[in-house]
Amino acid sequence: MDLRISGRKAIVCASSQGLGLACAVALAQEGVQVVINGRNAEKLEAARETVAAASSDRACLTVVADITTDPGRAALIEACPDPDILVNNNAGPPPGRLENWDREAWIGAFDANMIPALLLMRSVIPGMRARKFGRIVNITSAMVKSPLYMMALSTAARTALTAACKAISRDVIEDNVTINNLLPERIDTPRQEFMARRLMDEKGITYDEARRRMADTIAARRFGRPEEFATACAFLCGVHAGFITGQNLQLDGGSYSGLI
Template identity: 35%
Template sequence: MDLQLKGKTVMVAAASKGMGYAIALACAQEGAQVSMASRDQDAITAAAESIRSATGAEVKAYQFDAADANSIERWVAATTEDFGAVSGLVVNAGGPPSGDFVDFTDADWQAAFELTLMSAVRLIRAVLPSMQSLGQGSVITVTSSSVKEPIDILLLSNVMRSGVTALVKSLSQAYAAENIRFNNLLPGLIDTDRLKTLNQKRAQALAISPDEVRQQQESQLPMGRYGTPQEFANAAVFLLSNAASYITGTTLAIDGGKMKTVW
């Protein structure tokens, strides 16, 4: 299937590793021009060079902080100056810290709000005029399965990512007539550094090893294993492409069948 991404510009946030990196790589493999960003300049530069070497695609690295409005504006401005109008955007950011309700202060809630919800608002707002100039575009957000089935230790993520999901549904209605699509991707247990960190915390709380935590989790998955970042990226690239031109307002779980919710 021709995904028709060749020559199009896609922005991928939090792309130095994990799911963000996998999406950037998959887009480059399809011939897209990729603007990838993260907080760590050295890490994102190395990631971009790796993708460039592997694919021959035009890939550029930018430093940005998802929780900083000015940083987002600078990244979008630099991307449009270097590549032209943007047709694809992947909203992504590191997750808020885990913990119990009584552990979090007002400052913790505010930081999670800026990192998770406002980063989505600001990124979409900054890129939207570019997509409108093209008469088409696709925005996907990387949220969490917690928006359908809250995760006990991820309260901040449960709340803020649910807000992102609602935002996307609202925008999908508002901009459908302009051929700008908005969709959410819900990663289940994807084998990333973030999951390893969470498993280490679970292991400490349960007084078992991280390997035992993984074995317990995988035994409860219908497919019997964690997903890979590449498998997650395949779904993302499809939704970014014209092959998904009649799909908007959806929330797609890539979780190996883990969730039992109907909707």
């Protein structure tokens, strides 16, 4: 399927690895001019080579910046002032318990996983509306619909982002600007390696056993592949997804037990 976005411009946040990088590659394969972002220059350069290899013109711009800061977000917008596509993404806070979460921890979670996305949207939506095309995809979490105690920081911030975006989506759709959320669960990225090693230490088990236990929590009994996730992102960014907005698409191997 031709998504009809060749030549469009995209900002993909936190894209030096994991889901962000996979989404950048998928968009580059569709002919999109991609700007990728991360805080580590060396890692970001390696990601650039990966994205460029997927692009027909081998073009990919990098921005070393922390999107939780005003200068970081400004650097992204300066590099791509008129994006057609914005993929919001950022690393989530570590697992924990209520006694670990003081005021600074809660504020930090919202500063990482809600506020940057909304401020970037605030910067790019007026131009998208004027050009009558915009696609915004937020990478959130399965925890938005299936909260787990130890992930409460992430759940709270990402659910707040989801609510805000639902409200905004109803206003901007009349100008062909869509806002949707992707909710991953156990996609095989460095985040899952971190979680597996955490489980190793907690349970005194091997890395392979930790991964097996984690995979067994998924109905499909396997980890999702980054490219499976990224293909869904690319579709939501395409012309054919113009009537889909304000939605939460779960990529969780069938694990969610609810109806809606």
